[in-house]
Structures are given as C-alpha cells and as structure tokens.
Amino acid sequence: MIELDSFYENLKALSLEPLQCPRNCHESAYQCRQCRNINYENLDSFLCNECGYNKYGRFEFNFMANPSFTFDSMENDEDMKRGWAAIELESENAHRRYQQLLGFKTPLLKIVSSIGE
Numbered sequence: 001m002i003e004l005d006s007f008y009e010n011l012k013a014l015s016l017e018p019l020q021c022p023r024n025c026h027e028s029a030y031q032c033r034q035c036r037n038i039n040y041e042n043l044d045s046f047l048c049n050e051c052g053y054n055k056y057g058r059f060e061f062n063f064m065a066n067p068s069f070t071f072d073s074m075e076n077d078e079d080m081k082r083g084w085a086a087i088e089l090e091s092e093n094a095h096r097r098y099q100q101l102l103g104f105k106t107p108l109l110k111i112v113s114s115i116g117e
Contacts, residue, residue, distance in 0.1 A: 030043040037050035047054050074080050 030038050032038075032048035032051060032053050033055055034053035035048060035051040037048055039045050039049045041049075046056070072079065074083055
C-alpha cells in the first residue's frame, strides 16, 4: 500500500488559470495533455485517471528489493498445507513488526515537534 502523506494545492493559482485545449483550437477543454483522455467523473482532477499525467508536478517512486527465499514446488495437499503455514507465519511476523513501528510513531512525533519549536 502506498499512502500519500501530504498534498498541497494552490487554489488561487488554479482559479486564475484558464483551462484551454492544448491543441491549436485553444478552446476550454478538460483533456489530459498527454493522452487526451477526459475524466467525466472529476473534470478538474489533479492526475489523469488514464495515464497518471500531471501538469503541475510528477511523482517518483523508488523501490528496493532483495531476493527472497527460494520456494519449493507444491505437488500435493501436504505441500499446500506447509505453504499456508509459512504464509501465516510470515504474515504474523509482518503484523508484529508493523505494531512495533506504530509504537515508535508517537515518541518520534513528540521528539520532532519539540525540535521544531
């Protein structure tokens, strides 16, 4: 899951900017400047719902990954049960680590807010 932590929108600049067609006709249009899609559900959307283009900025995502453990092929019900047990164990481990990280959040926020003052 990726969560957008903060979002800044300059409403004054958006209200002053006329929305014109990026083609030669220069009429008002609610088109994406990259793929020409029109989002009828949200005409003044920040991101294009088709290609993700944004004329105000860009998003960059960096992911780091390491090779995971090797897996054995599942050929019968016993292998499937062992696989489910491994998945359950890793899920519990991930949840426990997540709870530990949540425990660190409040003290860290207090430290950061005290530094900022």
